[in-house]
Amino acid sequence: MRKILAISFASLVLAGCDLNVANPNVIDASKFNPNTDGFTLSMSAQTYSYRAFQAIALSGGWISDELWTGAIRPETNHLNSRNFVGTDDINADIFALLSLAVANNVNAVRVLAAATGSASDSNYARVSMNAGYAFLLMAETMCVSDVQDGPQLTDAQLLDSAITHFTKAIAVGNAASNPPIVQESQVGLARAYLQLGSWANATSTAGSVPTSFVAYEINSANPATADSLGNVMIVQQNSEQLVVPQMYRDLNDPRVPTDSSGCTITNGLPCVLQAKFSTYGDPIRLASGLEAQFIAAEAQLHGSGSTGPALTVIASERAAGNEGAYTGGTDTLSVLTELLNQRAREFWMEAKKLGDIRRNPSVSLASILTDPVGAPYLGPTGGTFGKTFCAPIPPEEINANPNLH
Numbered sequence: 001m002r003k004i005l006a007i008s009f010a011s012l013v014l015a016g017c018d019l020n021v022a023n024p025n026v027i028d029a030s031k032f033n034p035n036t037d038g039f040t041l042s043m044s045a046q047t048y049s050y051r052a053f054q055a056i057a058l059s060g061g062w063i064s065d066e067l068w069t070g071a072i073r074p075e076t077n078h079l080n081s082r083n084f085v086g087t088d089d090i091n092a093d094i095f096a097l098l099s100l101a102v103a104n105n106v107n108a109v110r111v112l113a114a115a116t117g118s119a120s121d122s123n124y125a126r127v128s129m130n131a132g133y134a135f136l137l138m139a140e141t142m143c144v145s146d147v148q149d150g151p152q153l154t155d156a157q158l159l160d161s162a163i164t165h166f167t168k169a170i171a172v173g174n175a176a177s178n179p180p181i182v183q184e185s186q187v188g189l190a191r192a193y194l195q196l197g198s199w200a201n202a203t204s205t206a207g208s209v210p211t212s213f214v215a216y217e218i219n220s221a222n223p224a225t226a227d228s229l230g231n232v233m234i235v236q237q238n239s240e241q242l243v244v245p246q247m248y249r250d251l252n253d254p255r256v257p258t259d260s261s262g263c264t265i266t267n268g269l270p271c272v273l274q275a276k277f278s279t280y281g282d283p284i285r286l287a288s289g290l291e292a293q294f295i296a297a298e299a300q301l302h303g304s305g306s307t308g309p310a311l312t313v314i315a316s317e318r319a320a321g322n323e324g325a326y327t328g329g330t331d332t333l334s335v336l337t338e339l340l341n342q343r344a345r346e347f348w349m350e351a352k353k354l355g356d357i358r359r360n361p362s363v364s365l366a367s368i369l370t371d372p373v374g375a376p377y378l379g380p381t382g383g384t385f386g387k388t389f390c391a392p393i394p395p396e397e398i399n400a401n402p403n404l405h
Helices: 002-008 037-064 075-083 090-113 124-139 156-177 177-195 198-204 221-230 232-238 289-301 306-321 333-345 354-358 395-400
Strands: 213-215 284-288
Touching: 037 075, 037 090, 037 124, 037 177, 037 213, 037 232, 037 284, 037 354, 090 124, 090 156, 124 156, 124 198, 124 232, 124 354, 156 177, 156 284, 177 198, 177 213, 177 284, 177 289, 198 289, 221 232, 232 284, 289 306, 289 333, 306 333, 333 354
Parallel strands: none
Antiparallel strands: 213 284
């Protein structure tokens, strides 16, 4: 992991405000000025955040049973069946990208905080926001983690870091008159509070986000950069390594579009592909006012047992999915289960479901479109689905970080 960090953008090794830049053709360390070069720095760090987000949308989607892999590699199938053996590609597919997102944005935060006028600098707000999302995704995905060769950190500690960075992003974004950064940060902050179990803070923060707000992770439409900057779902699908799980393809829900024509996967899985994304350049929704409504509704269910806000969201979402009116139970657990079922449909392949599952262990997995523990795994390795809904720290990191020994 140290080697990976050492070659990341800007190799941000700090001595005061100096930068040791691995590639001076990107930013010349001797001439770097946080006031004039802040945009380049913040946007480059954001690229690592987007790549980490995509990694969790894909690999986290395998763990959460939003996707099935068409690959024959046992390591990938171990991730998909939630049976972690050896490395299971956790370092390359999940942990390294999350670590790079954290490191690049946290180090950029330190640099841009020293710039003149940083308290109202959109670049400073941007890297603070993206650091918040990197910590949030790490907390939702990893069982435990570490940051830049530090000690082992719990999910709660990672979420506390996310909250700190989102709070800073909101303050600076407001001072910079940058509503998109403020609103995207508010969604992230509400999500972090929800995952932490801070129900009142989650409710109030989510309530400040306009219902019309939406932010996307941006991808490159250029096939030459598809493997690193393109929509990861299309990259995987075009290499015949992505199919739609049984529970999703049976929904007949416009929020979960599928396509069973023209595919050539031959490893025994039903040939049904996702149709939510169609090109390398298709963006993936990262945050929205709709997500904020879901967050507030769930927080109130957990916090006070109030079902009204959740039932309102459920009614709207069922209409969007061409479903009939909700006729299930009105007790808190029944309403929570239906709310999470609608979340699974609405935010399919958007890197949210793994956190939902971990946050709500009392909810039936099958009810939220997830194969239960012990159900047959239909991938080429066979076996059954395991019970672990988080990724362990990979052996590569344990071996490289003396603080984990």
